[in-house]
Amino acid sequence: MKTSRVLGTVVGGGLAVLALLQLVPYGRAHQNPPAGAPVAWDSPRTEELARRACWDCHSNQTKWPWYSNLAPISWRIQRHVDEGREKLNFTDFQPGNEKVAEHAGESAEAVQKGEMPLSDYLLAHPEARLNATEKAELIRGLEKTFAAFAEKGEGGEVSRGAPGDVRRTDTAGPEGENAAHERAEGESGR
Numbered sequence: 349m350k351t352s353r354v355l356g357t358v359v360g361g362g363l364a365v366l367a368l369l370q371l372v373p374y375g376r377a378h379q380n381p382p383a384g385a386p387v388a389w390d391s392p393r394t395e396e397l398a399r400r401a402c403w404d405c406h407s408n409q410t411k412w413p414w415y416s417n418l419a420p421i422s423w424r425i426q427r428h429v430d431e432g433r434e435k436l437n438f439t440d441f442q443p444g445n446e447k448v449a450e451h452a453g454e455s456a457e458a459v460q461k462g463e464m465p466l467s468d469y470l471l472a473h474p475e476a477r478l479n480a481t482e483k484a485e486l487i488r489g490l491e492k493t494f495a496a497f498a499e500k501g502e503g504g505e506v507s508r509g510a511p512g513d514v515r516r517t518d519t520a521g522p523e524g525e526n527a528a529h530e531r532a533e534g535e536s537g538r
């Protein structure tokens with residue numbers, strides 16, 4: 349009797365908190381802005397795989413599941429979509445933006461390393477899971493599609509600081525050069 353009353357209070361309290369969380373306006377707008385310039389895919393197959401595994405966060409054609417309306421999960425989903433679109437948007441591709449170009453060049457590697465798609469997304473989206481063959485296809489396809497941006501990603505880091513690198517010889521003295529170097533290290537060491 350006593351236990352069930354305590355339990356009732358706990359459950360009731362939990363539900364009340366959950367209900368209150370729903371009043372926070374963040375994470376409910378769920379906009380899919382109009383598409384801009386799409387990526388020029390190397391093949392329809394690469395696009396198909398990217399649509400399956402990346403589209404919900406890296407395009408303006410997000411499919412919002414019912415629980416994307418339920419705080420606090422909705423907050424996490426909103427942040428992932430906002431950040432994903434900002435980093436690399438496959439339906440509104442802005443290669444003129446240096447960061448975007450860099451991320452495009454890194455995209456094959458992100459899949460290779462298993463960093464993308466995000467693992468909690470895969471839990472809820474079995475259709476986005478790629479088997480080994482599909483994963484290899486997507487990696488190769490992303491490499492080809494974004495070949496022009498490859499040097500902005502990993503390749504660029506190899507040449508950074510290489511002998512004969514004249515880019516930073518104009519900095520004032522050895523101290524200035526060090527500072528510039530440290531800044532560059534900081535940027536690449538995310």
Ligand code: HEC
Binds near residue numbers: 401436459465
């Ligand atoms: C659940 C949402 C989600 C999915 C699905 C997803 N991404 Fe991301 N992606 C993000 C977020 C959030 C970031 C920025 C934060 C981070 O890097 O973890 C990001 C960052 C990136 C970056 C920038 C580099 C980096 O690691 O920060 C690349 C490249 C990328 N994603 C590629 C992909 C590719 C390719 C796919 C499909 C195979 C994919 N993503 C699927 C959410 C997602």
